[in-house]
Amino acid sequence: MDNAKIPAKLLKEAVFTFVLSLIVFGPISGLVLTGFTVENKLARPLIIASVVTIGRVLFTLFLETSLGRRLIARMAGTAGSGVTVESGNERFPYAAVAIAFAVGLAFPLMADEYWLGVAILALIYVLLGLGLNIVVGLAGLLDLGFVAFYAVGAYLLALGAQYLGLGFWGALALAPLIAAFCGMVLAFPVLRMHGDYLAIVTLGFGEIIRLVLNNWLDFTGGPNGAAVPAPTFLGLEFTRTARQGGTPFHEFFGISYSADYKFWFIYLVLFLVVAAVIYVVNRLKSMPIGRLWEALREDEIACRSLGVNHVATKLSAFMLGASTGGVAGVFFAVHQGFVNPTSFTFFESALILAIVVLGGLGSTLGVVMAALVLTILPEVLRDFAEYRVLVFGILMVVMMVWRPRGLVRIKRPAFFPSSAPAAVPALAAAEAAQ
Amino acid sequence: MTEPVLTVENVTMRFGGIVANQNVNFKVDKGAITALIGPNGAGKTTLFNCITGFYRASEGRIVLSTAEGPRDIGALLSRPIVGGSHLVTRAGIARTFQNIRLFREMTVVENLLVAQHLDTEANLLSGVFKSAVFRRAEAEAVERAFYWLGQMNLVDDANRLAGELPYGRQRRLEIARAMCTSPRLICLDEPAAGLNPAETIELSEVIQRLRADHDLTVMVIEHDMHLVMSISDHVVVFDHGVVIADGTPKEVANDPAVVAAYLGVEEKEVAE
Ligand SMILES: Nc1ncnc2c1ncn2[C@@H]1O[C@H](COP(=O)(O)OP(=O)(O)OP(=O)(O)O)[C@@H](O)[C@H]1O
Ligand SMILES: [Mg+2]
Numbered sequence: 001m002d003n004a005k006i007p008a009k010l011l012k013e014a015v016f017t018f019v020l021s022l023i024v025f026g027p028i029s030g031l032v033l034t035g036f037t038v039e040n041k042l043a044r045p046l047i048i049a050s051v052v053t054i055g056r057v058l059f060t061l062f063l064e065t066s067l068g069r070r071l072i073a074r075m076a077g078t079a080g081s082g083v084t085v086e087s088g089n090e091r092f093p094y095a096a097v098a099i100a101f102a103v104g105l106a107f108p109l110m111a112d113e114y115w116l117g118v119a120i121l122a123l124i125y126v127l128l129g130l131g132l133n134i135v136v137g138l139a140g141l142l143d144l145g146f147v148a149f150y151a152v153g154a155y156l157l158a159l160g161a162q163y164l165g166l167g168f169w170g171a172l173a174l175a176p177l178i179a180a181f182c183g184m185v186l187a188f189p190v191l192r193m194h195g196d197y198l199a200i201v202t203l204g205f206g207e208i209i210r211l212v213l214n215n216w217l218d219f220t221g222g223p224n225g226a227a228v229p230a231p232t233f234l235g236l237e238f239t240r241t242a243r244q245g246g247t248p249f250h251e252f253f254g255i256s257y258s259a260d261y262k263f264w265f266i267y268l269v270l271f272l273v274v275a276a277v278i279y280v281v282n283r284l285k286s287m288p289i290g291r292l293w294e295a296l297r298e299d300e301i302a303c304r305s306l307g308v309n310h311v312a313t314k315l316s317a318f319m320l321g322a323s324t325g326g327v328a329g330v331f332f333a334v335h336q337g338f339v340n341p342t343s344f345t346f347f348e349s350a351l352i353l354a355i356v357v358l359g360g361l362g363s364t365l366g367v368v369m370a371a372l373v374l375t376i377l378p379e380v381l382r383d384f385a386e387y388r389v390l391v392f393g394i395l396m397v398v399m400m401v402w403r404p405r406g407l408v409r410i411k412r413p414a415f416f417p418s419s420a421p422a423a424v425p426a427l428a429a430a431e432a433a434q
Numbered sequence: 435m436t437e438p439v440l441t442v443e444n445v446t447m448r449f450g451g452i453v454a455n456q457n458v459n460f461k462v463d464k465g466a467i468t469a470l471i472g473p474n475g476a477g478k479t480t481l482f483n484c485i486t487g488f489y490r491a492s493e494g495r496i497v498l499s500t501a502e503g504p505r506d507i508g509a510l511l512s513r514p515i516v517g518g519s520h521l522v523t524r525a526g527i528a529r530t531f532q533n534i535r536l537f538r539e540m541t542v543v544e545n546l547l548v549a550q551h552l553d554t555e556a557n558l559l560s561g562v563f564k565s566a567v568f569r570r571a572e573a574e575a576v577e578r579a580f581y582w583l584g585q586m587n588l589v590d591d592a593n594r595l596a597g598e599l600p601y602g603r604q605r606r607l608e609i610a611r612a613m614c615t616s617p618r619l620i621c622l623d624e625p626a627a628g629l630n631p632a633e634t635i636e637l638s639e640v641i642q643r644l645r646a647d648h649d650l651t652v653m654v655i656e657h658d659m660h661l662v663m664s665i666s667d668h669v670v671v672f673d674h675g676v677v678i679a680d681g682t683p684k685e686v687a688n689d690p691a692v693v694a695a696y697l698g699v700e701e702k703e704v705a706e
Binding site for chain 2: 310
């Protein structure tokens with residue numbers, strides 16, 4: 001823009017900003033309710049509006065500097081299509097993955113009990129994010145009740161232990177199956193319909209599960225929740241004295257008792273499960289089934305015209321996603337040692353969805369990063385606990401403006417033929433003639 | 435070239451009060467190129483949707499003859515639980531769309547790999563552990579994809595996003611993708627729409643080569659009369675959902691009802 005126009009533009013912006021902020025802040029800060037009368041404090045919105053206006057003017061001036069212009073250019077570059085294709089020369093980052101794996105395994109040695117707890121929670125959200133990413137990110141099915149499968153896994157362990165004597169390992173093996181079954185029962189009737197119906201039905205299902213858990217007092221314990229037994233490892237228990245008929249871990253190895261061992265154990269098993277799920281999800285993406293999910297997300301009608309059974313394909317995404325959620329639920333239950341319905345509200349579903357969206361629908365690395373950020377950030381911001389939701393909101397807005405396609409850019413794989421196919425001569429000639 | 439691949443018998447398609455197709459009858463000969471023509475809104479796409487199983491015809495029958503005997507499209511759609519338009523494709527009918535429908539954020543090769551999903555290894559475990567069977571099936575699918583890219587002269591675009599391709603190439607990619615399902619009958623809905631004259635000539639060569647080399651029967655909806663007259667063996671003319679003429683290009687071009695429909699002459703005048 002030429003420099004002559006800047007003052008006029010600034011003035012227009014300043015007036016506009018001032019009026020807007022007066023409208024926004026006038027009622028909330030200018031009128032104070034004392035008893036039954038309303039006090040006028042009109043100086044306050046004026047001050048706030050002036051501050052906002054000055055900020056806006058400074059911001060505009062900054063954007064006019066060369067630094068600002070470069071920043072705008074960069075943002076415009078990243079905000080475009082978020083998908084690129086690999087060149088085919090990429091090497092798999094073995095070293096980075098090996099280091100990340102080793103650091104992850106060694107983490108309990110470095111962390112105290114508090115941070116170990118945070119890490120376990122973060123990994124549980126990674127698992128939830130990976131599960132929902134299959135449904136929303138890859139298959140493009142909006143699921144607003146993902147927390148239901150999380151609850152199924154958690155209560156499977158709690159109630160299974162109470163009524164059937166199910167242990168941690170049994171629940172870990174059963175949870176994917178039962179959660180997938182729930183996913184199938186829920187999804188089959190609605191998958192033939194359009195996406196919006198699915199969102200509403202899943203939203204309802206999430207709430208139904210929570211209400212059932214809350215109100216079926218005799219079976220689930222209702223709002224009082226249910227206790228979850230501590231995990232065991234090959235019959236070794238992590239309590240001070242054996243309660244489930246095995247030997248305590250520390251006695252078996254002849255070391256002194258520490259409550260940390262239980263968390264170490266949960267962390268390590270969880271870490272291995274997360275690593276395995278990341279591997280499987282990555283493989284799925286380059287398998288026919290993963291390509292079908294993404295194709296369905298892109299264009300369902302085109303898929304049907306290619307002979308894809310869209311109902312079965314959606315169902316498979318839904319079931320695999322649900323089973324991952326169920327596994328996460330088992331870990332949540334065993335980590336807390338106690339479950340009750342307040343852990344499975346709609347807010348959880350929204351948080352998991354935020355993880356998937358922030359990560360960049362469909363990107364595994366993005367989901368892992370987003371899950372870590374969204375669970376560790378609130379812990380770091382504990383001092384600002386009152387402003388947590390505000391910070392969270394600002395972060396989301398900034399992300400959506402700056403990186404609407406998520407943290408990590410999607411890269412599509414490149415394919416090459418084993419030998420160059422012979423070009424069709426007639427066609428090549430026709431093209432050359434153009 | 436006398437055995438019909440597709441038989442359309444008394445097909446009527448209604449949307450509420452609108453009758454999009456009324457009592458349509460014709461046969462598509464094996465190995466022929468059959469063109470459906472007619473003014474806008476005549477019901478050509480609707481008939482394609484019935485043939486490819488996207489709509490279920492309100493009345494009448496559409497039968498595809500396959501190597502395993504005749505297949506009734508309506509029966510495929512109404513199979514309990516597993517029924518649906520995907521079975522029609524599996525029976526051997528592929529199609530393209532009037533408004534191109536590609537997987538825009540996937541690469542060109544990936545578009546073709548999706549179309550081959552029935553031939554690649556579906557076993558989950560075998561894929562997760564990259565078994566030899568899985569790797570071989572994938573490699574063959576990639577080879578086949580490149581074969582069709584070669585046929586359609588798209589090899590240079592193999593690793594671009596489908597949505598980034600120029601319009602003419604997107605049209606060709608859509609045909610390549612349909613061919614990856616190994617169809618007996620391919621239905622092309624206005625393949626030349628939006629192409630420049632050079633691309634249209636190229637397209638007509640492609641269609642004729644597909645028919646000659648791949649044991650394929652072609653149905654095509656097209657408004658470009660020059661293209662229709664030069665490539666088709668058989669032309670079916672629609673107007674207001676009714677077949678008003680059916681025959682070789684020459685017969686149809688001289689049919690007074692067709693001339694009237696295209697020039698907008700009152701039907702009374704034609705009768706006179
Ligand atoms: N899903 C639908 N619901 C209601 N009416 C429809 C539907 N699909 C098509 N029609 C109507 O059927 C008639 C035929 O439409 P169709 O798309 O088959 O025409 P067409 O011959 O393909 O025309 P064009 O050359 O413009 O593509 C039109 O009057 C259209 O409005
Ligand atoms: Mg049409």
